[in-house]
Amino acid sequence: MFKVNDNYLKLPGSYLFSTIAKKVNAFTAANPQAEIIRLGIGDVTQPIAPAVIEALHKAVDEQTTTEGFKGYAPDLGYAFLRETIAKNDYEAYGCDIAADEIFVSDGAKSDSANIQEIFSLDNKIAVCDPVYPVYVDSNVMAGRTGTYDPKSETWSDVIYMPCTAENNFCPELPKETPDIIYLCFPNNPTGEAITKEQLQVWVDYANKAGAVIIYDAAYKAYITEKDIPVSIYQCEGAKTCAIELCSFSKTAGFTGLRLAYTVIPKELKCGDVQLHALWARRHGTKYNGAPYIIQRAGEAVYSEAGKAQIAEQIAYYHKNASYIFNGLKEAGYTVAGGVNSPYVWLKTPEQMNSWEFFDYLLEKANVVGTPGSGFGPSGEGYFRLTAFGTYENTVKAIDRIKKL
Amino acid sequence: MFKVNDNYLKLPGSYLFSTIAKKVNAFTAANPQAEIIRLGIGDVTQPIAPAVIEALHKAVDEQTTTEGFKGYAPDLGYAFLRETIAKNDYEAYGCDIAADEIFVSDGAKSDSANIQEIFSLDNKIAVCDPVYPVYVDSNVMAGRTGTYDPKSETWSDVIYMPCTAENNFCPELPKETPDIIYLCFPNNPTGEAITKEQLQVWVDYANKAGAVIIYDAAYKAYITEKDIPVSIYQCEGAKTCAIELCSFSKTAGFTGLRLAYTVIPKELKCGDVQLHALWARRHGTKYNGAPYIIQRAGEAVYSEAGKAQIAEQIAYYHKNASYIFNGLKEAGYTVAGGVNSPYVWLKTPEQMNSWEFFDYLLEKANVVGTPGSGFGPSGEGYFRLTAFGTYENTVKAIDRIKKL
Structure with a gap:
């Protein structure tokens, strides 16, 4: 049975x-x-912005001819989009991220839920508290979180890092060493950001502890202050410890169009295993890419x-x-x-x-x-x-x- | 580390x-x-067919106004699409499948890879051999398949059911009882179909053995012969043992548009746990729906x-x-x-x-x-x-x- x-x-x-x-x-x-x-x-x-609408119509029209028709997309996303992202979201901020370290997907929700899959089940996660529920729930579903205590509403095998008015909504380094650290800044739900200096502390900590940071930057488009990083890769050493999740949802109103990307630098390794290779394998085996017309819409977000x-x-x-x-x-x-x-x-x-x-x-x-x-x-x-x-x-x- | x-x-x-x-x-x-x-x-x-192109353009245009704009889709798909599918793909063939038993997604590849996640790791799978590689690979990634023997190219904990010229490419009931049976008909890769009578044998077997059939019907649009079922729910008793995966990819050329659906009848249970509820939870937690404009395109596939x-x-x-x-x-x-x-x-x-x-x-x-x-x-x-x-x-x- x-x-x-x-x-x-x-x-x-x-x-x-x-x-x-x-x-x-x-x-x-x-x-x-x-x-x-x-x-x-x-x-x-x-x-949706007019430039994006125009790109959508154009991409739809391409599908009316045999020459313009697009079938299966490349596993990891079209080069035109990955290169545009690399240039605008990384090169422009002095981050050395290559187009082939960017994985295009249908949403940061999917990516943030699926990313745990490439890690061992006995890894211990640390999350900001409060936080976007998907990080913990996806780990519960995988069996990585131990038992639930309904009274405290916590899981026995999750390290909670309180973010309250007392610490200005910025978590302190945990006492117990985690293997996987979820950070989301500007934060959902507190709306508070982290400075580059504060984030550097986390990057240094992760590199030293052998932990990986899953950095959710879904709200980066809302940053207005100067000392707030738009990417974790603005911090020294982040490429050996951090995965970054980004989304078009809040940046360009794509919640109904569905487009996102995840960055995994090739230097990020466990022994000699690249996390990049594992995530590429997951994409290749379990996903068939975001729709071509939506990827063209994403490209238009970066037009003048x-x-x-x-x-x-x-x-x-x-x-x-x-x-x-x-x-x-x-x-x-x-x-x-x-x-x-x-x-x-x-x-x-x-x-x-x-x-x-x-x-x-x-x-x-x-x-x-x-x-x-x-x-x-x-x-x-x-x-x-x-x-x-x-x-x-x-x-x-x-x-x-x-x-x- | x-x-x-x-x-x-x-x-x-x-x-x-x-x-x-x-x-x-x-x-x-x-x-x-x-x-x-x-x-x-x-x-x-x-x-892409003109009726679908027209629906795409129309749906894109809706996104240009606040009134027409669509954000997050309902978790399990828009009602307009689920109802259209229920009517055209089930009611029309005498199958009693309700709209809320249909889950809209971005692809049968994703669904066929992700569906194993709602089952226990110690369930044993049976697959037709040869078969679409995603069924086995997704179970390997989950840790359900034991060890690999490079010589025979088989996994120790997978039941292989040969489909060769010797048995007319239709598998025989396995000697060892599986928990999860993957069937794909018309078959990828052999191109051979299964008759309703032959499929009924599998449904009866699964109900008796307490196994669940994951029935991949991605190629059903190509059926030309009369005694070949377009849905497993044409067989008596399938609602208590079968999940059905369908796709718009091969039916309507959506490989680049990305749209599919999975049917899980509410009667399909393990004890008192509905698989429907588990898959709904997975959709709600790890997925954010197929794009609205693509769901409208899917609806247009069923227009006159x-x-x-x-x-x-x-x-x-x-x-x-x-x-x-x-x-x-x-x-x-x-x-x-x-x-x-x-x-x-x-x-x-x-x-x-x-x-x-x-x-x-x-x-x-x-x-x-x-x-x-x-x-x-x-x-x-x-x-x-x-x-x-x-x-x-x-x-x-x-x-x-x-x-x-």
Whole structure:
């Protein structure tokens, strides 16, 4: 008789955003007149930039002729896109990353969930707490996290690195040495960034400890301050210890188009085994590439017109973030993030826990946010609002909250 | 110090089609004047159908406004597509499959590689031999296959079910009881189909043995004969033992657009655990859906115009398959497949092994095919040619082979 992967059964409840969706659906069903404003899930709302639309139409038209038709893409992505990324996202920042160290994929979610697969099951992971739930959940599903304690909401074999107001949302080096360290900066959910100097400490630590850093830079397009690195490869020595995950989702509004890339430098090795070779093998065996037309869309993000249009979108979301940040501050909330990030992270008021505040906001202001505890135990007592709504809705939502 | 997933290191050599690509590149470099015809990798060549192109353009245009913009897709696929599939691919054939038992994804390759993840590591798999290499390789990477014997080119913990001329390319029930049975019909690589009566034997066996069948129906659009099932759910009892994988790649030329779906009936359980729930959890945690515009393209495949245009494409490839089949037969080869399939499977002549015949064909006729041994030990001495080229090239290639 076949048996299932028991690790799946250890996962408590459903994926955070599915739970939120269910709660919102139930509320809407009971209150059909309520005008809900969603500042919960980190999904963008601005239309796709004209330069990208143009590239999509052009690529679609190519598929109408035998000459222009594109079948299976190269396993690791089209050269035109990988070279454009290498030039614009690395060479331009003084990082020595070659086009063939870049793997194109359909999403940073997939990559951040799948990357653990190339590591041994007895490796120990360390995660920021709070953090994007996919890092821990994907390791749970693989069987790498030990047993779950429902009381503390933690796994026995995961090293949690609290990121709270007490340490300015920047984790301290862990006491126990991890094998795999997940870092996400600018951070989801806190919205706080890490300076180059602070990140260098992590790179040095990883190289010394023989750990690998999985660096999620999905929000790098929102960096506004000068001393914040856009890539971990701006730090000395990162190529021997770090994998970097990047996404077009938040940079160019590709949440519905699906495009991302992961960088694995060839120098990154365990003994004489390149992680690059393992990830290439995974791509070759278990994936068939992102659609050609989407890869052409990604290329257009880096065109002159594309860059200008996308800068405008980012500015639009930054304006939202400022409105949220300042509005909440005026209303007496303690807030973080919002400067190098589309996320504002607030302390829940009056000892409310995160889900209580979620319900309170949904009922009283018809605003949907994300409970901090959904991102890990140290997220309890916090709450995330995103700047990805329309400006009008953002203003309306914050003004409602201010009136509570 | 971090460690890698050792199972990856057990994989012998690289993925079959990467090896072929390297050999062809080397030959082309040495013989730049040679006009290579590729009937190797199963990639389509006909342009995308006009109805699909129209749907793509329309969906792209929707992304230009805030109202039309689509962000994250529903985890399991848009309802419009899942309902269209349920109606056209199941209801139309008398199969009781609900829209919410259909999971939309970016490819049957990904799905067939990832599906093993929801099962326990100590489950034993059975595969047809020869077979699409992804089934075995993905299980090797997970650590489910034991040790590799380079001499027999087999894994100690895999049950191989030979499909050769001796049994008309239809596997016999295995002596040892497997937990997971991979079946692919019409088969890749042999091009042979299974009758409904033969498939019913497998369904009854799986239900009795408590095994689950992973049924790869990627080539179902090529079925021409009446007693061949287009879905395993046409067999009585399949809903309690079978998962079905389907793809738009070969049906509608989507190899570069990337769209597929997997069916997991809710009745399919291990104890009281639904496999449906596990796969849903995997989608929710590790995947973010196929692009909206591609899902709209998939929907258009089922429109009246789409159906007619795609039937023409399939007829085009069938014409190629017949030319290959008949041409090789005339030239004295022993051939199979080609009737319910875009693949023709030939016996290599004069005791040549599969790779010897690959080199021979590449050098003497400048034709690229796929060595049968790349699909498993019982594929040795066979060779696969695909009907996915242009008609002109197909004729040219076969005529060259006939002249050898």
